[in-house]
Amino acid sequence: MRYCKQFVSDRSHEISMSDPQRSGCPINLTLEVVGDKWSLLIIRDMMFGNRRHYRELLGGSQEGISSNILADRLKTLLAAGIISRQDDPSHKQKGIYSLTEQGIELLPILAQMAGWGYRYLPVSEELGIRARLLMEGGPKMWAEFMDELREIHLGVKMRKKAGPSVGERLQAAYQKVVADNKAAAGKA
Amino acid sequence: MRYCKQFVSDRSHEISMSDPQRSGCPINLTLEVVGDKWSLLIIRDMMFGNRRHYRELLGGSQEGISSNILADRLKTLLAAGIISRQDDPSHKQKGIYSLTEQGIELLPILAQMAGWGYRYLPVSEELGIRARLLMEGGPKMWAEFMDELREIHLGVKMRKKAGPSVGERLQAAYQKVVADNKAAAGKA
DNA sequence: CCAACTGCTTGCAAAATAAAAGCAGTTTGG
DNA sequence: CCAAACTGCTTTTATTTTGCAAGCAGTTGG
Numbered sequence: 001m002r003y004c005k006q007f008v009s010d011r012s013h014e015i016s017m018s019d020p021q022r023s024g025c026p027i028n029l030t031l032e033v034v035g036d037k038w039s040l041l042i043i044r045d046m047m048f049g050n051r052r053h054y055r056e057l058l059g060g061s062q063e064g065i066s067s068n069i070l071a072d073r074l075k076t077l078l079a080a081g082i083i084s085r086q087d088d089p090s091h092k093q094k095g096i097y098s099l100t101e102q103g104i105e106l107l108p109i110l111a112q113m114a115g116w117g118y119r120y121l122p123v124s125e126e127l128g129i130r131a132r133l134l135m136e137g138g139p140k141m142w143a144e145f146m147d148e149l150r151e152i153h154l155g156v157k158m159r160k161k162a163g164p165s166v167g168e169r170l171q172a173a174y175q176k177v178v179a180d181n182k183a184a185a186g187k188a
Numbered sequence: 189m190r191y192c193k194q195f196v197s198d199r200s201h202e203i204s205m206s207d208p209q210r211s212g213c214p215i216n217l218t219l220e221v222v223g224d225k226w227s228l229l230i231i232r233d234m235m236f237g238n239r240r241h242y243r244e245l246l247g248g249s250q251e252g253i254s255s256n257i258l259a260d261r262l263k264t265l266l267a268a269g270i271i272s273r274q275d276d277p278s279h280k281q282k283g284i285y286s287l288t289e290q291g292i293e294l295l296p297i298l299a300q301m302a303g304w305g306y307r308y309l310p311v312s313e314e315l316g317i318r319a320r321l322l323m324e325g326g327p328k329m330w331a332e333f334m335d336e337l338r339e340i341h342l343g344v345k346m347r348k349k350a351g352p353s354v355g356e357r358l359q360a361a362y363q364k365v366v367a368d369n370k371a372a373a374g375k376a
Numbered sequence: 377c378c379a380a381c382t383g384c385t386t387g388c389a390a391a392a393t394a395a396a397a398g399c400a401g402t403t404t405g406g
Numbered sequence: 407c408c409a410a411a412c413t414g415c416t417t418t419t420a421t422t423t424t425g426c427a428a429g430c431a432g433t434t435g436g
Contacts, residue, residue: 023250024312026305026319027232027298033309037223037424044215054383062211066425071384081308093382093433102308109304110215112297117214120269120290121221124212131214139327225393242414254394259415281402281413 033080034106038065038073040113043082043099043106047149048130048170052096053088062127082106098153104146111135111142129177130170141166221268222294226253226261228301231287231294234271235337236318236358240284241276250315270294286341292334299323299330317365318358329354 022032034040041061045051051060058070065073074097077083082103088094114131117123123131134141145166150156164172210216222228229249233239239248246258253261262285265271270291276282302319305311311319322329333354338344352360 023315024310025232025250025315026302026309026311028229028251028305029309029311030301030305031225031228035223035225035228037219040219040223041216044213055381058383062213063216066427067384068386068426069424072424091382091433093384093431095383105304105307109297109300112300113218114214116293116297117216117218119293121214121217122212123214123217127211127213243412246414254396255415256395256417257393260393279402279413281400281415283414 030109033076033082034109036073038069039077040106040110041065042070042073042077043103044110046083046097046099046103046153047107047110048167050152050167052098053094054097057097077103099149101150101154104149104153107142107146107149108139126174126177126181129173133170133173137166218297221264221270222297224261226257227265228294228298229253230258230261230265231270231291232298234285234287234291234341235295235298236355238340238355240286241282242285245285265291287337289338289342292337292341295330295334295337296327314362314365314369317361321358321361325354 022028034043041063042057042065045057045061049056049060051057054070054074057074058065058067074083074085078085080102081100084098084100085095086098088096111134115135118128118131118135144161147158148165148167151158210220222231229251230245230253233245233249237244237248239245242258242262245262246253246255262271262273266273268290269288272286272288273283274286276284299322303323306316306319306323332349335346336353336355339346
């Protein structure tokens with residue numbers, strides 16, 4: 001637990017209150033909460049991969065987060081109010097992690113990061129397709145996707161739009177690229 | 189130099205080429221370049237504070253970066269093509285750091301971070317005013333500001349818009365808040 | 377009842393970060 | 407012309423963070 005000490009609920013709280021450092025700059029404060037390598041990747045997996053359990057998050061990401069880091073980040077994100085946790089009724093040990101409204105509203109940051117990375121970094125074709133669609137869809141698509149996340153994570157019922165959801169469209173596009181590439185590889 | 193090994197130009201280049209890890213996810217790749225506590229703060233100071241020299245960047249930020257970290261990050265950002273460096277004709281030892289187009293296009297990420305931080309974190313009034321204006325101005329204002337940055341950092345001449353620039357408006361608003369708060373403190 | 381699975385913790389090594397001092401050269405003010 | 411201040415960094419050392427592997431108490435399904 002490194003950043004955002006004012007949000008944690010244990011004894012480090014007291015230390016943080018007297019912590020004289022750090023600026024009140026919004027960008028700096030945001031970086032202190034999610035400005036590490038893993039936090040936003042966890043959020044990404046929850047948003048785009050719909051991973052909600054510890055083990056799903058642990059094994060699901062391409063990048064391979066360590067279990068202790070994951071546990072630490074989940075604590076931090078919980079303390080910061082970005083995610084919430086509830087017991088899974090189907091299994092006494094399982095917890096279900098959900099995005100809060102605050103967490104859902106990280107989507108535009110992720111979308112901008114995805115767009116920038118897509119334009120300037122050596123993104124793989126398979127993993128870049130979602131970024132491309134999000135770029136092309138723009139803020140309107142992001143808002144729609146955020147509404148879908150509110151349904152999934154907050155249980156807020158929205159009027160169902162016609163056609164497949166943004167999440168479904170992203171997933172379908174991704175799997176199409178995967179399938180196409182596999183077919184091409186098979187031919188070669 | 190931690191992330192983005194494929195961009196550095198020294199021997200670690202070779203290591204990176206054979207580095208089997210890391211995913212081609214655009215969000216992950218972006219985080220590997222600028223996903224640490226300092227890189228985006230340096231960019232922020234270059235964008236909003238117009239800090240272009242090493243010492244300006246070192247002493248200018250509220251957060252107090254260490255000299256070795258700053259030197260390391262400048263190297264990384266240079267290698268990643270986010271900033272460029274040229275000699276200052278007025279001083280043989282000075283270098284002038286500029287944002288590249290790639291660096292300028294980080295603005296929307298910063299703007300989204302600023303907006304999110306402004307909404308959810310304990311931002312100081314003085315440092316929050318810019319975030320508020322950027323939020324209210326939206327992508328259109330961001331684009332205008334990016335054009336101004338292109339003039340300043342890339343030397344691209346744009347047709348001058350009427351009235352004060354976005355940079356000037358942000359700066360004026362900031363200083364007004366500072367002045368108002370100082371006046372209020374004097375009265376109290 | 378046992379194997380597989382649950383969310384997480386522990387111990388240890390490696391890497392990143394931070395604070396402080398220092399440094400060779402440059403410029404400036406008197 | 408010379409000393410003081412300034413230039414962009416580097417070096418050294420200590421602390422913090424990260425990463426890996428193993429483990430653990432409990433739960434579940436067959």
